[in-house]
Amino acid sequence: MQPDTVRAVVTGGVSGLGLAVARRIVADGGKVALLDVNDAKGAEAVALLGEANACYFRTDVTDEAGVAASLEAARRFLGGLNVAVNCAGILGAGRVLGKEGPMPLDGFARTVMVNLVGSFNVAKAAASLMQHNAPGEDGERGVIVNTASVAAYEGQIGQAAYSASKGGVVGMTLPMARELARFGIRVMTVAPGVFWTPMVDGMPESVQQSLAATIPFPARLGQPDEFADTVAFILRTRYLNGETIRLDGATRLAPK
Numbered sequence: 001m002q003p004d005t006v007r008a009v010v011t012g013g014v015s016g017l018g019l020a021v022a023r024r025i026v027a028d029g030g031k032v033a034l035l036d037v038n039d040a041k042g043a044e045a046v047a048l049l050g051e052a053n054a055c056y057f058r059t060d061v062t063d064e065a066g067v068a069a070s071l072e073a074a075r076r077f078l079g080g081l082n083v084a085v086n087c088a089g090i091l092g093a094g095r096v097l098g099k100e101g102p103m104p105l106d107g108f109a110r111t112v113m114v115n116l117v118g119s120f121n122v123a124k125a126a127a128s129l130m131q132h133n134a135p136g137e138d139g140e141r142g143v144i145v146n147t148a149s150v151a152a153y154e155g156q157i158g159q160a161a162y163s164a165s166k167g168g169v170v171g172m173t174l175p176m177a178r179e180l181a182r183f184g185i186r187v188m189t190v191a192p193g194v195f196w197t198p199m200v201d202g203m204p205e206s207v208q209q210s211l212a213a214t215i216p217f218p219a220r221l222g223q224p225d226e227f228a229d230t231v232a233f234i235l236r237t238r239y240l241n242g243e244t245i246r247l248d249g250a251t252r253l254a255p256k
Contacts, residue, residue: 001083007081007083008025008078009033009074009083010033010035012086017147017228021085021231022034022054024225026049026050030083031054031077039056055074061119064125067121068125068128071122071126083235084130084143086118086119089147089165092110093161095157111164112165115168123176140184142186144186146169146173146188148170149166152170158256166191169189173242188242190245191245193222193249195226227247230247
């Protein structure tokens with residue numbers, strides 16, 4: 001896919017990894033629709049990217065009808081839709097058996113709903129629109145990129161819900177790619193390690209340094225632009241399909 005032909009929806013697009021992806025798409029000549037739940041940051045992001053290049057739709061990714069409506073509105077604004085990047089997610093930290101007793105089931109369910117069900121909800125709504133696109137080179141009609149985490153593979157203590165949700169994202173990548181192949185829609189997932197995001201920025205410096213020290217090379221936190229570079233690589237490399245790419249500096253998470 002040529003960068004200047006990208007017409008993308010990016011969930012979680014007003015900050016962190018999602019905003020980095022949106023900035024890269026616009027810098028390369030594409031257009032983006034940002035789906036998120038923070039109106040103030042949405043307005044700031046649109047101002048940063050330019051109103052001709054970006055729009056914002058307040059969207060709960062777990063809302064089936066709401067996502068379908070937002071994607072249809074995004075398609076109209078963008079003049080088409082051929083890319084969906086799922087970056088919306090929540091941490092959902094908590095022990096199975098905590099100091100105050102077992103983890104409440106609604107906490108586990110909420111994490112899975114946002115991270116896994118939300119990703120599926122956006123992906124299937126996007127595919128429903130993309131299937132009608134005119135085919136490009138190799139018959140490609142669209143690309144879906146999901147965000148997992150290295151916690152899908154080595155979840156730490158307190159990450160049972162988060163790891164389960166991200167493991168589900170990894171698990172649905174190949175079957176979804178296989179199914180959507182007949183429409184010319186590729187499905188890929190990126191599993192980032194410890195990245196410099198607003199969530200990490202709020203941690204004490206000692207914690208940040210401790211996290212960086214666990215990464216073999218480069219021994220630092222990942223930069224959002226590196227995540228955006230990976231998404232851009234996926235978009236332009238059509239032979240990438242049905243796979244999860246770890247982006248983690250060779251880190252493997254310890255138990256805690």
